Amino acid sequence: MSKNKPFTTANNRGSTNFSAQHLLISKNIVHDLIRHAKIGPGDMVLDIGAGAGAITLPLAEKAAQVVAIESDPRFASKLINKTEKIANIKIRQADFLQSPLPKSPFSVVANIPYSITTPIFGKLLDGPGIPLQRAAIIVEKGAAKRFTSHPITDPRILKWRMWFDLQFVRTVAPSNFSPPPKVDSAILCINRRKNPTVPLKYHARFMALAVYGLRSPRLPVSAAFAEVFSPPQITKLARTLSIDRNMPVSQLNEQQWGQLFMAMLQHVLPARWPRIPKQKRRN
Numbered sequence: 001m002s003k004n005k006p007f008t009t010a011n012n013r014g015s016t017n018f019s020a021q022h023l024l025i026s027k028n029i030v031h032d033l034i035r036h037a038k039i040g041p042g043d044m045v046l047d048i049g050a051g052a053g054a055i056t057l058p059l060a061e062k063a064a065q066v067v068a069i070e071s072d073p074r075f076a077s078k079l080i081n082k083t084e085k086i087a088n089i090k091i092r093q094a095d096f097l098q099s100p101l102p103k104s105p106f107s108v109v110a111n112i113p114y115s116i117t118t119p120i121f122g123k124l125l126d127g128p129g130i131p132l133q134r135a136a137i138i139v140e141k142g143a144a145k146r147f148t149s150h151p152i153t154d155p156r157i158l159k160w161r162m163w164f165d166l167q168f169v170r171t172v173a174p175s176n177f178s179p180p181p182k183v184d185s186a187i188l189c190i191n192r193r194k195n196p197t198v199p200l201k202y203h204a205r206f207m208a209l210a211v212y213g214l215r216s217p218r219l220p221v222s223a224a225f226a227e228v229f230s231p232p233q234i235t236k237l238a239r240t241l242s243i244d245r246n247m248p249v250s251q252l253n254e255q256q257w258g259q260l261f262m263a264m265l266q267h268v269l270p271a272r273w274p275r276i277p278k279q280k281r282r283n
């Protein structure tokens with residue numbers, strides 16, 4: 001392959017996507033990412049899709065350890081050469097989606113490949129035992145809005161937000177990348193919740209209620225949970241939790257979802273609990 005061709009990458013289906021990668025060229029944005037992720041000398045940090053190392057190197061000045069994962073062998077080998085004398089950087093040439101996550105607490109600072117944003121977030125946020133603490137990630141602005149906004153219509157995003165606070169931090173203009181992408185980007189911050197309304201052990205059971213409750217996001221709360229709570233229970237709950245029983249179920253916030261779930265555990269017989277959805281196979 002010619003030296004002048006743009007860097008390319010394997011996508012999550014194992015084929016090759018020959019589009020150019022949008023590398024960060026703004027030191028201010030790199031600085032902002034590291035600051036928002038609150039990286040300090042005790043932190044082990046993943047840089048997902050490290051490219052030419054725009055984030056990796058400044059990150060290593062703040063963190064205890066940086067593991068940079070890059071699937072493109074040309075980026076990876078350049079980065080290995082560039083960082084061989086820096087003791088706290090490890091470069092892994094690998095597909096992040098197929099790589100094991102750290103077993104001890106870690107953070108993420110990254111400008112990721114947009115084409116696999118949801119699989120990357122799923123890998124970081126889906127499982128109950130993943131020790132992710134904090135992250136600042138550049139994603140397409142549309143995705144950042146979708147992951148952080150109200151109403152909440154997607155049970156998977158709701159589940160992420162029950163245990164992690166997802167915040168839209170700021171828009172990042174195309175001029176901060178080379179080549180500039182056609183769309184706006186954004187910094188999205190993730191912080192593990194210290195006191196989630198629902199204990200982590202109920203992760204799968206909560207997902208069952210979320211999938212059931214959001215099957216038709218425009219249904220009023222009373223109809224959405226009709227098979228779980230009896231009409232008097234719903235009326236009482238709505239009053240105690242200050243919820244309008246006629247509002248669309250998608251208008252419930254994370255805290256109200258948590259309170260409804262805890263009420264279900266306490267007051268509803270297990271036979272009426274929604275079933276835990278079968279895990280989808282991940283390749």
Ligand SMILES: C[S@@+](CC[C@H](N)C(=O)[O-])C[C@H]1O[C@@H](n2cnc3c(N)ncnc32)[C@H](O)[C@@H]1O
Binds near residue numbers: 011012053097
């Ligand atoms: C948008 S570029 C960002 C590069 C660098 N972080 C920066 O900000 O300049 C995304 C990078 O992710 C890499 N990449 C794409 N798919 C990947 C995967 N599945 N696992 C690891 N890296 C991947 C690409 O090769 C590319 O270098």
